[in-house]
Amino acid sequence: MSVAVIGAGAFGTALAVSLAAKGPVTLWGRDTGWSESRENPRLPGVTLPANIHVTSDLAQITQQTVLLALPAQSLGGFLAAEGARLDGRNLVSCAKGIDLGTLEGPSVLIRAACPAAIVAVLTGPSFAADIARGLPTALTLACADADAAKALQHQLSTPNLRLYRTTDVAGAEMGGALKNVIAIAAGAAIGAGYGDSARAAVITRGFAEMQRLAAAMQAQPETLAGLSGLGDLVLTCTSEQSRNFRYGQALGAGRDFDARTTVEGAATARAVAALAARLGLDLPISTLIAGLAEGRIAMEQALQILLNRPLKEE
């Protein structure tokens, strides 16, 4: 059974390349002017296999399984316009973020727009460039319907993509969204010259915040400790391949950052700060990243706020 990917950015294109090892893939993008060259400028150096059909015509997306690889803040608008034509299918969210307008994760947006769809989430530690180069990668496939989770796990695993499955959609989704916020904080610590020990503190205390918020969203704690949570947190906080990490580095160093780059953690930090206020949760690192991203506070001020918090049990 062939699959389709909606969103011809770096990640959607990389997933299409990997899936093409198993059969034909249709890749939809709004800007596909590059398609004749078979090289997407968002994924330079990768030639698309011949069995990937690139289109900007949504009517050609007729497959039963569709991966949605759009940025989290674009997904709601896309679904409002096009959700009806995708209803009833297997819709797999590949976005890592929390929608600022609704404070919901992508799976909730998809379920609202496409009530008859089977909704799943594909997430975990994976840089698009690594997947597209055929490097070994392990991800989490989450779907509340256990049978559908198993079927999608088999359909979407490829020679270099090993999928584990879970029915904890909220946990998988929250891990992927929140690690981006903490990756910005880790990058900011490095960019400001605070050192590797400070980064380790940010990763660990950031993980505690991820667990706290995820628990409040009914996620299972063990999901946060898996690929979609801890796994992706470690990857993103330690690699300059991460856009969130590099954005954080720029914030920490007081440098500009290319505003066209997709940095999911910046908007998600603001969503997390709003959720923290709504739910009465203490999420100091994430809340400070929201302030830094909005330019409301400076790096040195953020550090002093963190260091001067009351001492407490770990």
Ligand SMILES: NC(=O)C1=CN([C@@H]2O[C@H](COP(=O)(O)OP(=O)(O)OC[C@H]3O[C@@H](n4cnc5c(N)ncnc54)[C@H](O)[C@@H]3O)[C@@H](O)[C@H]2O)C=CC1
């Ligand atoms: N790049 C990576 O290594 C990974 C990315 N992801 C996630 O995948 C999602 C997409 O990221 P990337 O592909 O990397 O971003 P990207 O910046 O490479 O591409 C985003 C694509 O979405 C398109 N787009 C944006 N708004 C749209 C709209 N309203 N309608 C139609 N198309 C729209 C853009 O034209 C662009 O092609 C993000 O949530 C990201 O966190 C997840 C894992 C790895």
Ligand SMILES: O=C(CO)COP(=O)(O)O
């Ligand atoms: O989600 C990712 C790796 O798992 C990609 O991270 P960035 O969006 O920070 O580049």
